[in-house]
Amino acid sequence: MSPTAVLYVSQAIHGLAYGMLLFLVASGLTMIFGMMGILNIAHASFYMLSAYFCYQVLQMTGNFWLGLLIAPVVAGICGILAERFLLRTVHKQGHLAELLLTVGIMVIILETVKLFWGTESLVVKIPEHLDGLLNFAGLSYPIYRLFIIGLSSFILGVMALILYKTRLGKIVRAAVSDADMVNALGINTPLVFMLVFGMGTWLAGVAGVAAGPLLTVFPGMADQIGMDAFVVVVVGGFGSLIGAFVVALFLGELNAYGIQFIPRLAPILMFAFMAIVLAFKPMGLFGERE
Amino acid sequence: MRDKLYKWIPWVVLFIVLIIYPHVAGIYYTNFFVRFAIYALFAVSLNLLLGYMGVLSFGHAMFFGTGAYMTAIVLTHIEGFPLLPAVLVGGVTGGVLALILSPLLVRVSGTAFAMLTLAFGQLIFVAALKFREVTGGEDGVGGYPIPPLSIPGIISIDMKDQVSFYYFAVVVVAICLYILWYYTKTPFGSLIVGIRDNAMRVSYLGFKLSHTKAINLIVSGVFAGIAGAIFALFQNLVSTIGVLDIGNCFLPLLMAYIGGIGSFFGPIVGSAVLHVLEFLVIRFTERIGLVNGVIFIVVVLFAPMGLVGLLRMVKERWFTRSANQMSTGTSS
Numbered sequence: 001m002s003p004t005a006v007l008y009v010s011q012a013i014h015g016l017a018y019g020m021l022l023f024l025v026a027s028g029l030t031m032i033f034g035m036m037g038i039l040n041i042a043h044a045s046f047y048m049l050s051a052y053f054c055y056q057v058l059q060m061t062g063n064f065w066l067g068l069l070i071a072p073v074v075a076g077i078c079g080i081l082a083e084r085f086l087l088r089t090v091h092k093q094g095h096l097a098e099l100l101l102t103v104g105i106m107v108i109i110l111e112t113v114k115l116f117w118g119t120e121s122l123v124v125k126i127p128e129h130l131d132g133l134l135n136f137a138g139l140s141y142p143i144y145r146l147f148i149i150g151l152s153s154f155i156l157g158v159m160a161l162i163l164y165k166t167r168l169g170k171i172v173r174a175a176v177s178d179a180d181m182v183n184a185l186g187i188n189t190p191l192v193f194m195l196v197f198g199m200g201t202w203l204a205g206v207a208g209v210a211a212g213p214l215l216t217v218f219p220g221m222a223d224q225i226g227m228d229a230f231v232v233v234v235v236g237g238f239g240s241l242i243g244a245f246v247v248a249l250f251l252g253e254l255n256a257y258g259i260q261f262i263p264r265l266a267p268i269l270m271f272a273f274m275a276i277v278l279a280f281k282p283m284g285l286f287g288e289r290e
Numbered sequence: 291m292r293d294k295l296y297k298w299i300p301w302v303v304l305f306i307v308l309i310i311y312p313h314v315a316g317i318y319y320t321n322f323f324v325r326f327a328i329y330a331l332f333a334v335s336l337n338l339l340l341g342y343m344g345v346l347s348f349g350h351a352m353f354f355g356t357g358a359y360m361t362a363i364v365l366t367h368i369e370g371f372p373l374l375p376a377v378l379v380g381g382v383t384g385g386v387l388a389l390i391l392s393p394l395l396v397r398v399s400g401t402a403f404a405m406l407t408l409a410f411g412q413l414i415f416v417a418a419l420k421f422r423e424v425t426g427g428e429d430g431v432g433g434y435p436i437p438p439l440s441i442p443g444i445i446s447i448d449m450k451d452q453v454s455f456y457y458f459a460v461v462v463v464a465i466c467l468y469i470l471w472y473y474t475k476t477p478f479g480s481l482i483v484g485i486r487d488n489a490m491r492v493s494y495l496g497f498k499l500s501h502t503k504a505i506n507l508i509v510s511g512v513f514a515g516i517a518g519a520i521f522a523l524f525q526n527l528v529s530t531i532g533v534l535d536i537g538n539c540f541l542p543l544l545m546a547y548i549g550g551i552g553s554f555f556g557p558i559v560g561s562a563v564l565h566v567l568e569f570l571v572i573r574f575t576e577r578i579g580l581v582n583g584v585i586f587i588v589v590v591l592f593a594p595m596g597l598v599g600l601l602r603m604v605k606e607r608w609f610t611r612s613a614n615q616m617s618t619g620t621s622s
Binding site for chain 2: 090105110112115231264271275
């Protein structure tokens with residue numbers, strides 16, 4: 001391949017890797033929003049928390065796979081606890097109180113992380129068999145990024161199966177479109193909410209662990225992806241998984257090519273895109289309601 | 291007549307206290323008070339949206355920050371720019387920003403509004419970091435001359451003197467707060483509250499929702515910008531971390547919530563409480579953010595109307611009890 005083509009293709013894969021990570025974070029966010037009406041400002045904080053947990057597991061055992069297994073689960077449990085003991089108590093006060101509460105949770109997670117792990121960047125080593133480059137048709141590409149794409153696709157597939165082929169998935173989808181009606185049909189919606197919240201934070205946790213070796217682990221890591229995930233949810237339409245998927249991939253590519261060609265304007269491109277979409281479709285591209 | 295007199299006494303006392311405060315308290319506490327006053331104005335401007343219109347502006351630092359930046363930039367580049375116009379420049383910048391964003395912001399409410407303001411706040415934060423030529427990037431703009439307060443040919447007060455600056459800042463903040471207080475008491479202010487309580491009914495009454503919301507947004511932006519301008523004059527340094535970052539979005543929110551969003555004076559009380567608290571906590575631990583976060587959660591969980599709301603509740607309970615003793619049945 002010619003050097004230009006290599007550049008384009010490798011940027012496309014970069015974008016795809018980031019887009020998939022973004023989708024893992026945004027899917028949890030959009031499901032929580034669609035179902036409970038809560039915009040979880042703290043969502044990306046769980047992503048960061050999980051990356052730190054993974055770092056800790058690595059420090060103790062030195063096994064990345066163990067970290068990938070344990071850290072997101074612990075983050076998910078933290079999410080479930082936050083939902084059960086904090087968010088549920090203010091549920092009757094309305095969405096504003098819930099939103100503010102998640103702001104508080106975000107601040108507390110951020111400060112706790114700083115307290116335990118300090119403010120400097122921590123390096124998570126890429127596991128040996130994922131380190132290195134893959135040579136394919138004149139193109140050499142880091143294996144780890146391909147691993148991220150594979151892992152995200154796998155999780156996406158499992159999630160789609162659960163959502164569209166099981167009874168639980170049916171309940172979840174029904175609750176996203178009308179939680180009150182599902183409750184009236186005799187299903188324990190608070191329990192479903194809790195599970196979905198836990199699963200959403202688990203997804204964010206997986207993304208956090210996967211991002212750790214790529215972007216290093218530091219207290220500001222939640223800000224970047226958190227903002228991007230919010231844009232994905234807003235543009236894709238609140239509560240729409242398909243919308244989140246399409247927009248996450250698009251933003252990933254926009255980011256990758258933006259950094260390549262107009263580095264200074266790249267972060268602004270994303271917001272410009274959001275502003276344009278909202279000006280014409282306030283509900284987002286795939287959204288049905290506000 | 292006596293009622294009126296009683297009403298005035300606290301204000302006169304407050305006035306006298308404010309005048310002698312810097313001479314009694316010393317420079318450190320004088321500056322402490324100026325910070326409190328700036329943030330009180332900032333938090334009240336936020337509460338104009340949060341408490342009165344019922345929408346959460348999660349990127350309010352953008353009005354504050356752009357106001358501060360514009361004042362700093364104007365003072366850096368235009369020699370001999372006078373003081374009061376510099377403050378006005380900050381206000382106008384905040385207002386213009388609100389005006390630009392209003393077509394998008396008035397279309398949404400609730401969570402979408404919070405999202406959009408958050409996103410635009412971050413956009414401006416990133417833009418300020420990237421456009422180094424104008425904003426100085428991470429270093430910010432600093433070391434610009436602070437002009438004296440002067441009426442040509444009559445008087446010129448040096449604003450580098452911290453006590454004079456204290457008087458200047460307090461007077462400006464007081465005037466702004468009075469204007470805002472008056473604004474909330476006008477029929478237009480009631481209309482804003484009406485939109486919060488039942489937007490559809492206000493619309494059916496024949497008011498234009500989008501225009502009304504936009505005007506309130508602009509007013510809020512103007513006064514946040516003025517707070518930012520005073521901040522720029524006070525610090526003589528404006529940098530992205532400090533005026534535009536997410537922490538600065540969170541701070542006025544915290545103040546408004548601690549003080550109570552249901553009252554005009556709530557955010558002022560909140561600003562005072564938070565500053566005093568920070569002053570006390572900083573002696574024991576550097577983790578002021580953690581303390582703030584915990585307090586915020588506790589307030590949202592247990593006292594959603596804040597300290598002023600708590601006070602009102604207590605007062606009401608006592609008041610109704612005494613009313614019950616006098617005449618049972620009618621009071622509730």
